[in-house]
Amino acid sequence: MTKITELQSFTDQVINREEQTKQAELAEFAHTLEEKLNIQKEQLKAKHEAQLEKVTAQHDNQFNIRLNSLQLGQRNKQLAIKQEIIDDYIKEVKSGFNQLNSDETIQFINHLLNQHELTEHSEIVLGEQTKESIQDESAFSVRVNESIIPGVAGFILMDGDIEYNYLFDNLVEETRRQLQLILLDQVFNQDK
Numbered sequence: 001m002t003k004i005t006e007l008q009s010f011t012d013q014v015i016n017r018e019e020q021t022k023q024a025e026l027a028e029f030a031h032t033l034e035e036k037l038n039i040q041k042e043q044l045k046a047k048h049e050a051q052l053e054k055v056t057a058q059h060d061n062q063f064n065i066r067l068n069s070l071q072l073g074q075r076n077k078q079l080a081i082k083q084e085i086i087d088d089y090i091k092e093v094k095s096g097f098n099q100l101n102s103d104e105t106i107q108f109i110n111h112l113l114n115q116h117e118l119t120e121h122s123e124i125v126l127g128e129q130t131k132e133s134i135q136d137e138s139a140f141s142v143r144v145n146e147s148i149i150p151g152v153a154g155f156i157l158m159d160g161d162i163e164y165n166y167l168f169d170n171l172v173e174e175t176r177r178q179l180q181l182i183l184l185d186q187v188f189n190q191d192k
């Protein structure tokens with residue numbers, strides 16, 4: 001019986017050793033499996049965050065495009081309204097020039113001439129409409145050339161090789177350009 005007891009004890013020891021080895025292998029496998037799962041979780045989490053960032057960036061980009069489009073539309077409307085105001089103003093100015101009587105026209109021309117250092121060679125060439133409205137050409141401080149500029153109002157001051165264009169349409173258009181530059185600056189720089 002001792003041999004059976006010894007054999008039983010030896011068998012139990014072998015079985016215990018095998019169970020411990022299998023338990024250790026199982027624990028190591030479970031640990032390895034847990035590490036792999038954690039790595040996969042981290043990879044999935046990183047992939048999810050990257051996709052989330054991409055989607056957020058796309059939404060932000062679409063929002064900014066829409067916002068810029070709306071702002072541009074608003075600026076275009078403002079520009080159109082202000083351009084209409086300039087156009088109406090220019091029409092009124094042109095109408096005002098056309099309604100000047102002879103004395104007002106002479107006074108306006110003399111005012112412009114007084115801004116120059118006139119010489120003995122200085123002379124003006126009147127526009128056809130201005131010549132028709134002026135009754136006394138001797139009221140000017142310079143000689144009036146006999147030729148006229150057909151179909152326009154205002155005058156050109158000639159002083160040797162230099163010419164100053166004071167045709168009324170030219171004065172009005174120069175004012176229009178200045179107003180448009182101011183307008184563009186205000187509309188497109190208002191956010192700065």
